[in-house]
Amino acid sequence: MYDMGARKRALALVAQGQSLNSVSKETGISRYAIRSWQTRIEPGQRASSPCPRCQDDPGTPESPAAYAYLLGLYLGDGCVSPHRRGVYFLRVVLDNAWPGIIDACEEAMRAVRPSNSVVRVRKQGCVAVSTSSKHWPCLFPQHGPGKKHERRIVLEPWQQDIVDAHPWDLIRGLIHSDGCRTINRTTRLVDGERRAYEYPRYFFTNLSRDIVRLFTDTLDRVGVEWRQANPRNISVARKASVALLDVHVGPKY
Structure with a gap:
């Protein structure tokens, strides 16, 4: 049996992009246990929610206002990076000086994908707020190789509709x-x-x-x-x- 602290630490290391093997060697926790923690549904949690953009009739994300705010954070300090088995990590790196913004980022991630867990990885002077899903590229189609300022960043029509409805959240x-x-x-x-x-x-x-x-x-x-x-x-x-x-x-x- 592993305590909650060990579990959180292992999941945080995975959220940074480390493989299950490397996390297992570093923490002494079995790969099976770590994988089960990634997929386990805790009491009171919902099963993974469907992606609103992968449906035959695509819709908008849950909590459009939270999405507009998260879109602004992503365009500034965020990235979407591939992991394994089609899973992607959304990470937003924020300065330790602004704990309220760190809280707001986590709340927005949870509002947009309510069934996904969110972790905070503390680094020197900053915190990386991270969450994984197969559907982050659907929700942030601006994802792509290279730095954001070196490629075109254009909103999809459905994103522009959200920004038009919630401009202050994006700002x-x-x-x-x-x-x-x-x-x-x-x-x-x-x-x-x-x-x-x-x-x-x-x-x-x-x-x-x-x-x-x-x-x-x-x-x-x-x-x-x-x-x-x-x-x-x-x-x-x-x-x-x-x-x-x-x-x-x-x-x-």
Whole structure:
């Protein structure tokens, strides 16, 4: 019998992409036990839910708002990688400084695929939130070889419908992954005297022009004014627009 701590550690190592053989050698736990933990349905859990995109009449994922948020996190800090027997891992790597975002990522993964387990793998300075399914490429068709900024990133029509219905969730996911809210400090001349003042602003940075365009198109849809300093940096500094982002996104937490 293995305790829960040993079980969680073994599953976390598998979630990192290690083989069952290597995990078995490292932990001393049999491959049979680890495999059974991967497939076991715990009391109160549902059996694996069908993929909404693999049906004869494809539909949208469960909890479209959570999907839009998870899509933003994936486009910023996530990847889909193949494992064995047609299984894929979805991983989003997040900074330890933002435990609330780590929690929100896990909640979104569970909402989109309720029957799938989610694990957190702690690394130096960050946490990889991971979950496995055969259907992540169906749900994230932007998956492909190479880095995201080196290939085209275009939403499928069904994804665009979700973003149109839940634009703020996508924006929040993108900012939580590749954006920030900062206080800009500067000076200006008032009645001949130079005075210091400060104001909040939001930044979003991504190497992919397609992802930047998706971000700015969605900002346009919700009435947020933005400025592009260079091909990969977007700034939102107008008072009314910052106020909108404060309501729907806010500082990282």
